[in-house]
Amino acid sequence: MKVPGLVKLSDLWDTLRTSYWFVPTIMAIASTALYAALQTLDTNLDKKLVYKLGWVFTGGPDGAREVLAVVAGSMITIAGVTFSITIVALTLASQQFGPFVLRNFMRDTGNQVVLGTFISTFIFCLLTLRTIRGTDRTTFVPHLSVSMACILAMCSLGVLIYFIHHVSAFIQASNMIFAVSQDLEQAVDRIFPERLGTVNETEPDTHWNKFVENADNAPVRSVEYGYIKAVDNDLLLRTAQENGLVVQMLKRPGKFVGKGDEIAFVQPGGSVNEEVESAINESLLLGPQRTTTQDVEFVFSQIVEVAVRSLSPGINDPFTAIICIDHLGQGLRRVADRSIPSPFRYDKKGALRVIAFPVTFSELVDSSFDQIRHYGRSNAAVLNSLLDTIGAVASHVGREEDLQVLQHHAELILKTASKGLKEEEAFAGIRSKCFATIESTGAKGYFCSAGLKEDSIFTAKQGKS
Template sequence: MKNIKLSKLWDSLHSSYWFVPTLMAGFAIALAFTMLTLDQGEIPGLINKLGWIYTGGPDGARTVLSAVASSMITVAGTAFSIVLVALSLASSQFGPRMLRNFMQDTGNQIVLGTFIATFIYCLLVLRTIRGGEQTIFVPQISVTVGIVLTMTSIGVLIYFIHHASTSIQSAHIIGEVGRDLNNAIDRLFPEKIGQSFPELKHRFTGEIPVGFDQEAAPVLALHSGYIQAIDDKKLMNIAKSKDLLLRLNYRPGKYVVQGCELMRILPGKRINEKLTKQINNAFILGKERTDQQDVEFCINQLVEVALRAISPGINDPFTAIRCIDQLSAAFCRLAER
């Protein structure tokens, strides 16, 4: 696996509701200052040629931007409330494991980011409008861009209404989990595994020594948590540079307790505090399981949805059948590798 830590960082950002809205808010700030710079330039001819540019006075500009800003923050609050309702429904009906899939929904993040970005843009432009008797300044281009952002936000709101109603349907949720399972299989079990390469045809592979368990020394875990990923390249580099034989005792998805035996190395006399820290740094621990290197996590998600569906309180066998169909397709895909 390449760039394990970067992949973990991207997975954490992708599963958060602050990353995309923050980026879009930063873009709105940059856009506001750029448009205001254009408005302060000497381009009256350009404004006269473009008939669709806003040409009203300062009072009209204030009214338009104030109305847009107040409506955007209201719609953003309503959209966030709908997202919370969807998360609560998913947790109660499909299980708490499914919350991660909803948190990774890029569509909801873009919707919230669009409303927040439009609100910030209108506020920044609104503060520059001057309508005194001596100095009058109306950022006509900036106001026009604000109106365009408003139209865009209306389109995003229409998309959000449709997206919110379809994202909580069982068929959609099961299909998304099945897609994540297939992606995990393709990522962790590529088709080239098992095919011999000409340059590796006559490569010698040694066997594990008979007295490995007696001669090897344990490497203890320095922290507790779920193993989300293992940097196998880093472990291979450590093993080659120090001429070690490593045997993992835990795989991704398992929970390790601080002080437990993380792995065993041979020869055991070479273990020291520095080597223990280097090996522990190759294990990425977290508070929850992820599908980064854990295929079983997606399987457990489908199993949990199926079990909840056939429980006496829900009694929905067709949802369980959909889960079985996804699992069957995934196992057939995995058996071909």
Template sequence: MKAQFLKIFVKIRSSLWFTPGVMSSVAVALAFLTITMNDPMADFFESLGWTFSGGAEGASAVLKTIAGSMITIAGVVFSITLVALSLVTSQLGPRLLRNFMRDTTTQVVLGTFVATFLYCLIVLRTVRRSDSSGDTEFVPHLSVTLGVFFAVLSVGVLIYFIHHVSVSIQANRVVARVGNELLTTIDHLYPKKPAKDTPQKEERPSADFLDMFSRKSRPVPATTDGYIQFIDKEVLMEWAVKEDAVIRLEQQPGRYIVAGQPLVRIWPEDKITDQLPKRINRAFALDDERTPSQDVEFAVLELVEIALRALSPSLNDPFTAIACIDQLGTALCRLAQRNIPSPYLFDEGKQLRIIAPTRGFSEITDAAFNQIRHNVRSSVQIFIHLLDTIATVAYFAHRPEDQATLLRHAEMLVRGAREGLPEELDRWVVEERYQAVVRLCNEPRPGLEQDIDRQPNANETSLVS
């Protein structure tokens, strides 16, 4: 199943063992290969003057030195990584651990030192000294030369790793990394608009069918507990077409499911067999943590968590919160320019097969702003920046319902400012920013069918009067 494969892939991608394990395996294979090729290739490399020319004792000393230093440095790298992870957990939030564990640089650096250690260890066991019993001396010159090369390379990797860690734990870099992940999720889940930006007519089933479906469909329960990470809609579509049925998803990625809770509803009900629940459950990948792959809300909440921690009295770091708000604004600007996928999925014969509710602009905007707004009752700086960000998003928002969402949040912010800001001049500045949002949401957009003479509603007028 695709969903189960993606679940395993995410676990491997977020692990610190897979990449070092692969690199170590390659190093062991390379050690045996170079030992085997030592005699056939010795003359060629010797003519180039690149190979190690010492005897058995010298080769053993070099390999022992490299192996000992590599395993020591590997321990130092592990220690640095753990310190960085603990720092991120305490200051920016435990959910960001996954982002650091997925860092390719850290995985490759760990793999470099462990692989070099194992390579030297394998080569060292083949070095033989001549003795009175008749054993001839054997020195794998090519293998020792490569070991020295790997040691020099490892020194460069160590220097780069120290630089990488010092840069990657900076708050703005962490926020930017999470923001880029959010943008990637939006690009994956929300398609770009057509080139001519013409509104597409959404195919919808009749209201009578939807009412009948609610009354006559039967639920299929979950068999395990956990957060939904992936939903394989292709498998569900294939089954629905084969059985001539309609499926409605009752849960979205990111939701926590308890065993026995409905995952889907199916119509007609006679299509539900004893084996069907097991097959349906295989299309849902559940685990003990959320991932942003199909869950855009989780990527938003990662930024919100950083902002809330920055605004807490223990840290009191409004600049990090502002950086988070900027990234949220960038994501909302991109989302405002994208089509929201239809919840109704049809087969090639234009028959409705799947009803899959999706998170729209309003839900994602609520997730981005609600919790931050609740924690800024006395910070004029954050009030102003939130309203400026909403104004920026409003410039890109072309759908009337999106503009209404932005106005709603601006109204709540200005009400909160009136209640929380003691200085009249601060309140006046916030009101001025609110007026800018109102003007942007009311001005006509090219290519949109809307009333050019639209006036502020009663709520807008009362807030600025």
């Protein structure tokens, strides 16, 4: 029997967190245990003590049945109403924010606890109701259990008030985007600091050239299909070390893998067997959708989707798009402060074992700005916000190549504005801010990516108009 690795356990925990049934199930089990404990106390409880305690239920069997029946009936009714409100909230959130952000709503602990409270109270009352006896031969009233049912009913009323407030606040755009932004910060902290295996960055080009020049490569193909949710790097490194291999991964988390697609190259090719292919396939955790386990680009895409939807003609809400841009900038600042892990990973003896290229700062910037720039090309406020964000992120960037990426996107925004903005004043404002942003990132009078002079685009704009 194989012991699941940390990556699979992490993915399992993430799946349980995003399910709407896990927390209610735990709470239902807890209510059953509470019922068993209180039944034991009720069985051994002195009746004289019951009447001394003013807060304990002191009624007879008929009164106890009526109280429990009312509480149980009301709880299952409220649970149904809560479920209906949840479906409506999910529908509205899906239409406004897109289907991907529903994951945040589903895994929200508050929503799960609310449903779990109602179900747990219902189960507790139902189990307690069956223990009441009121015949001529024997009479038994679980006084403590009935009292606890009343306490749970009062707690459920408070939870219902919380739920109405929580759902109303949660589906607001700013709160939803902030929740996704927090996921983004956690994903950056979780993914970028990790160095898997022993990393040696002194001669990366040499190792890569040797791998490319070596013709003894054998491909490993996928036996399943789906999105890569995570890669078990420990299993991959251990497999390569035990078999004396160098494995180059062709896919990273977030990419789609079709059945039969090449997922890795292995050197030496003659060492590839069924066991090695099975281990490499097992190191890839596939699923029907992308997750945030090792896919930080997916979290950026969630915020971008909200921004793009808000810029659609049907919604036309640039203020929400600007909020998204602000949070994307915060995520890029966090990435800019981190070191991108080396693609070359070594075993403890210093031998190269795995080559796996991570997502780069350039790719994250492209994912963050490309679509928003395209769909916001006719809105000066959105383009201004993009330039402000680029300037803010540039102050955190320490790598020259990353500064060039930001400069390139500033130039693209100016080109987009020249075609999308009809007002000369609006374009002039974008032009001035773009030049200021370019200068703040390090360029001196020229756009680094295309070598265009400052006045070239403005001249073309005047000629066009």
